[in-house]
Amino acid sequence: MTPEKKNQRRLRNLALLSLLLLLVGGTFAFQAFNQRAINDRLRENIPGGRVHDYYNRDTENKDVFVENYGNVPLMARIRLSEFMEKRATGDTDFTPIVNGTIRDQVNTWTVMRPSETNLNTRVGDSAAFNTYANLTFGWTRSGQDAPWFMPTFNRDNQDLMTASAGHARDWVTSTATDGVTDGATHPGDGTDAYWSSGDSFDNSGPVWPGEEVSHDAAQNLQQERAPMTMSQWAALPNNLKVGNFWVIDHQTGWAYWANQLQAGETTSYLLDAAQMTAAADNIPGEYYYGIHVDGQLISPDRINDFLAVDPDYTHHDDLSDFLTAVQNGSIDNNWGNPGPDDDVQPNQINFSLMAPGTIFTMAGEQYRYLENQGGGNHMIIRNASLGSTTFDNQDNALSDWYNNLDLAVQSMVRPVANTFQNDGKVSQQEINWGESNLWIPTNLHDFPDVAEDETRVDTSGTPRAFSLSLADVTRLSGPDRAFPNFNERLSSNNAGWWLRTPAGVVEGYERAWRITQAYNDGSRGQLRSGANRLGQRLSIRPVIFINQPS
Numbered sequence: 001m002t003p004e005k006k007n008q009r010r011l012r013n014l015a016l017l018s019l020l021l022l023l024v025g026g027t028f029a030f031q032a033f034n035q036r037a038i039n040d041r042l043r044e045n046i047p048g049g050r051v052h053d054y055y056n057r058d059t060e061n062k063d064v065f066v067e068n069y070g071n072v073p074l075m076a077r078i079r080l081s082e083f084m085e086k087r088a089t090g091d092t093d094f095t096p097i098v099n100g101t102i103r104d105q106v107n108t109w110t111v112m113r114p115s116e117t118n119l120n121t122r123v124g125d126s127a128a129f130n131t132y133a134n135l136t137f138g139w140t141r142s143g144q145d146a147p148w149f150m151p152t153f154n155r156d157n158q159d160l161m162t163a164s165a166g167h168a169r170d171w172v173t174s175t176a177t178d179g180v181t182d183g184a185t186h187p188g189d190g191t192d193a194y195w196s197s198g199d200s201f202d203n204s205g206p207v208w209p210g211e212e213v214s215h216d217a218a219q220n221l222q223q224e225r226a227p228m229t230m231s232q233w234a235a236l237p238n239n240l241k242v243g244n245f246w247v248i249d250h251q252t253g254w255a256y257w258a259n260q261l262q263a264g265e266t267t268s269y270l271l272d273a274a275q276m277t278a279a280a281d282n283i284p285g286e287y288y289y290g291i292h293v294d295g296q297l298i299s300p301d302r303i304n305d306f307l308a309v310d311p312d313y314t315h316h317d318d319l320s321d322f323l324t325a326v327q328n329g330s331i332d333n334n335w336g337n338p339g340p341d342d343d344v345q346p347n348q349i350n351f352s353l354m355a356p357g358t359i360f361t362m363a364g365e366q367y368r369y370l371e372n373q374g375g376g377n378h379m380i381i382r383n384a385s386l387g388s389t390t391f392d393n394q395d396n397a398l399s400d401w402y403n404n405l406d407l408a409v410q411s412m413v414r415p416v417a418n419t420f421q422n423d424g425k426v427s428q429q430e431i432n433w434g435e436s437n438l439w440i441p442t443n444l445h446d447f448p449d450v451a452e453d454e455t456r457v458d459t460s461g462t463p464r465a466f467s468l469s470l471a472d473v474t475r476l477s478g479p480d481r482a483f484p485n486f487n488e489r490l491s492s493n494n495a496g497w498w499l500r501t502p503a504g505v506v507e508g509y510e511r512a513w514r515i516t517q518a519y520n521d522g523s524r525g526q527l528r529s530g531a532n533r534l535g536q537r538l539s540i541r542p543v544i545f546i547n548q549p550s
Contacts, residue, residue: 053163
């Protein structure tokens with residue numbers, strides 16, 4: 001389709017400090033009584049998700065996706081059902097194309113079930129729709145980032161209302177099936193690309209169900225793979241089976257998001273368009289066609305709810321493995337390795353089996369696996385960012401962290417160069433970014449001092465922690481790598497962090513590179529070079545090489 005213009009943490013910190021200095025006989029006598037500190041937190045975990053359905057019958061655009069507006073992860077699935085009936089000129093009654101289906105009884109509509117190898121070919125009773133309607137699954141646009149949407153104003157997690165825009169009708173507010181009645185619950189006209197960066201909507205009134213607040217447009221997650229069937233998913237390599245994409249159980253019609261949907265995230269599109277074919281346009285008379293969207297959301301500890309017996313269909317044999325993989329964050333707990341939150345000692349982990357991006361916990365610290373550099377050397381990064389420091393003080397902060405590492409981990413750490421080059425400088429304005437701005441530099445080779453600053457084991461150096469360079473992050477970013485998308489570059493505590501690459505003087509200040517937390521346009525996980533290296537304070541993410549002989 002041709003895109004058209006679319007429009008708690010409550011943290012209570014209490015620090016108590018008592019310090020007494022006494023001057024006695026010309027010398028300082030020192031006492032420190034009751035030095036105390038409290039760092040506490042009161043947090044209510046509130047799950048909340050909303051199915052979005054943007055539809056415009058004039059353009060045949062239909063966008064279906066799921067938003068997590070709560071503060072805890074969710075797992076999501078959606079099932080589509082179709083209905084069509086036609087009436088020849090002069091006839092009184094409509095005839096459904098699938099026997100036994102009734103327009104006003106949505107529970108009789110036909111579940112969309114694709115073939116095992118092709119989402120675009122329906123099977124069973126659903127095959128009757130192949131002649132008349134084409135469904136477009138997923139979202140891809142050459143040279144474009146993920147689409148934008150307007151977050152839901154309805155944050156009542158007991159309300160089953162969907163965020164329906166344009167000609168879409170929420171089932172709670174309107175059960176009409178006449179193809180005319182309105183039932184929208186959300187702003188927008190349902191056309192493709194209605195919302196874009198910088199858009200906002202003030203719901204004072206309220207205009208639409210929900211809170212009387214103003215929201216800025218936000219961005220869907222970029223799909224990492226096109227939607228696929230469960231059999232196609234089963235054929236993927238294990239390290240690719242969890243990610244930001246949809247998987248449809250072709251036996252039941254349920255489409256599952258293949259990842260935990262984190263707080264504040266919104267899936268990519270399951271459906272992008274529903275277009276009638278020439279055969280439908282040539283029906284002599286009139287027809288009615290409708291799609292019913294059924295969405296279900298659960299917390300990750302309730303996967304048995306998705307495994308419950310379906311009265312009409314049999315779940316795919318691999319569904320249990322699929323749901324367990326999403327629940328754990330990897331398939332088979334990463335081939336027998338402990339799960340991401342299982343705190344184990346280094347000798348309980350087989351690093352050679354880890355895929356880039358794997359999360360694991362070792363000796364009290366959680367890490368992200370970056371890459372296998374051969375020779376038993378593995379690069380890993382602390383999963384959460386640490387502290388707050390200036391660019392030039394990174395080494396001191398890294399050294400403090402390293403010196404407090406568990407000795408079993410320190411004994412495995414390999415040396416790197418004692419100092420890294422700091423002569424090469426480049427700013428983001430000098431970088432070409434290709435199709436995705438501030439994601440991966442495409443001309444870093446034009447700045448050889450910067451491009452060659454890739455971290456390797458160096459036996460002439462010292463075992464220590466270090467920060468990644470711009471060249472390191474470039475190498476580690478992309479599909480099937482440690483940082484497959486913008487969000488995965490963020491630390492687990494959703495913070496930005498320093499790189500070790502300087503950017504030179506810009507507007508009178510020495511600048512340096514960082515990974516952004518959330519820029520002023522809401523973008524996350526970007527590479528930016530505007531941080532003031534002398535005055536600005538950011539977190540660090542310590543990186544180490546560990547060696548585990550194979």
